Ligand SMILES: [Zn+2]
């Protein structure tokens with residue numbers, strides 16, 4: 117048993133994960149449930165090439181990154197406490213400021 | 216038991232169905248299976264206000280209308296023979312020519 | 315009285331005939347456009363096409379705020395306003411005379427600041443954020459909350475664009491989504507990150523369209539909703555959180571009741587020399 | 595030889611610096627844009643913004659085909675080319691000198707016909723369909739299949755727009771999707787149906803973007819895929835059928851091997867007087 121997720125990084129956040137926008141990952145099912153909090157730890161250990169503080173600060177994503185779960189703002193779903201479901205599509209999008 | 220469908224008409228096709236783009240409909244489950252062919256008959260009898268020949272010709276949609284099933288061209292799914300599933304989203308889109 | 319409402323003359327009916335025959339607009343919608351005042355902050359890759367399409371649609375008064383110097387590298391984005399030469403003020407005036415002789419266009423060749431933003435925005439009905447730096451985006455957000463104006467926010471970088479409408483019909487504001495400013499070292503502008511000019515062009519057009527709908531009293535598409543565009547993929551629409559009860563500017567007990575020092579708040583100058591399209 | 599490949603001079607490097615620093619483009623992408631030839635059929639609400647953004651991006655040669663007379667009611671769509679006055683030929687030339695002094699812009703003030711389409715299209719790498727009538731859309735499709743050129747097709751009406759790339763990488767052509775022309779009484783043009791000018795503006799910008807990617811050898815977003823836009827809703831991307839084996843022009847045994855009479859085929863004139871933006 118395992119948990120399959122589609123991760124996506126965009127708006128510049130992909131520059132922190134080897135410039136790759138889409139990552140299909142599989143998390144092992146453990147005794148504890150996987151939450152977005154746990155996923156952030158997993159990303160820190162497995163995907164962030166360098167300077168993790170440009171992505172994670174104070175146990176959450178840094179200011180200016182929006183997290184989307186299946187095309188909805190994570191604030192609507194409990195943020196860090198959201199319990200991941202198989203085949204969830206999680207997007208980390210860096211806000212753009214250019215004009 | 217019944218079959219719930221979300222119908223959408225756009226690109227001008229909505230002008231043939233009382234100018235309403237979105238129609239949530241329920242089809243009774245009968246002994247026969249519902250196909251897109253059957254749905255076209257149902258639309259002709261239940262939704263088309265007038266001049267049905269501007270929508271249906273020769274047992275199919277008239278030239279210039281594209282049929283989409285869950286965001287895919289119906290040609291990929293068997294066209295008139297496609298067997299409708301509960302909660303399918305069917306779009307009838309009239310091709311635009313303006314520029 | 316009814317007579318004080320401007321209506322349309324024959325030239326306007328001819329000019330806007332293709333909009334007038336749309337049942338969603340009609341004569342009454344066109345009159346609403348004529349009576350609307352839209353303020354655009356930033357005349358770069360987003361603001362230029364937005365201004366042109368708003369003028370062409372018949373918006374009665376358009377204010378344009380920019381303090382940018384022309385650079386050669388801006389050319390491929392700031393295409394329209396450059397058609398008549400190199401002075402933004404002159405360009406804008408000429409452009410509006412051609413497009414919509416009845417519109418008044420007010421160019422403000424100035425830096426938007428905490429001192430002048432409230433008075434300026436108060437005179438308009440709808441505000442477009444077409445700026446290129448974080449400090450001005452927070453300033454504009456707060457000024458729109460304090461004055462009660464909807465803010466149509468667009469942004470673009472590299473091959474991507476984003477669009478949303480803040481402060482409309484129970485939807486969130488910029489601070490509801492981003493209570494803390496991003497670390498300055500994570501912010502990239504178009505000079506450093508690059509951009510393909512047509513991407514802000516498309517987003518700027520969409521900003522104009524949202525403003526047109528707001529001006530007519532029609533529902534915007536991207537209130538409490540975020541449009542994402544990736545030129546290598548496609549568009550995606552995201553459902554956003556509602557207005558946050560604890561938001562410091564639009565929440566139930568706001569702690570910010572007048573404009574603050576946004577450069578200090580963001581730890582970054584709005585006048586970053588590298589930001590080719592900043593407005594301060 | 596390598597020396598025969600044009601490269602970029604210092605002015606071009608300065609002008610396109612914000613595109614050059616994008617890794618997906620770079621110097622080699624910019625050189626490809628400079629060496630590309632794009633033909634735009636129709637200079638209305640779709641073709642004008644597409645032409646401007648293509649010139650601004652550095653496309654080396656742009657051909658513009660239009661035979662339209664200026665009408666007041668076109669103004670709110672055909673905004674850009676009107677900035678310099680009322681003669682399309684003169685406007686286009688002035689515009690390109692400002693935007694991209696190195697580009698050659700070739701205005702064709704003519705009606706595209708079965709007699710001249712093949713020879714014209716053969717000289718270009720990419721074709722944009724920005725026309726306003728069915729007969730010309732079939733003519734362009736067939737001419738692009740016979741000459742082997744990708745066709746970036748845009749259309750707009752009322753508050754809606756559509757975009758797709760035909761004849762690219764195994765994707766379908768216009769006839770694969772629409773083997774039979776629509777009954778003439780079901781076809782509405784912008785004069786009769788109305789349009790909000792910024793809608794074709796957005797679609798025209800997206801056509802330019804697809805052409806830019808094609809010119810650089812980057813994959814387009816909408817080959818075998820259809821982008822739908824509804825100004826009251828949002829964008830939607832549809833997966834389309836592949837090239838059809840039995841297509842009469844691009845299939846395995848094509849029965850059409852040279853251009854035919856498209857007005858007869860469609861039962862409608864391309865020169866419909868009511869179609870303000872037709873090109874024939
Ligand atoms: Zn707020």
Ligand SMILES: [Zn+2]
Nearest residue numbers: 767770841844
């Ligand atoms: Zn074909």
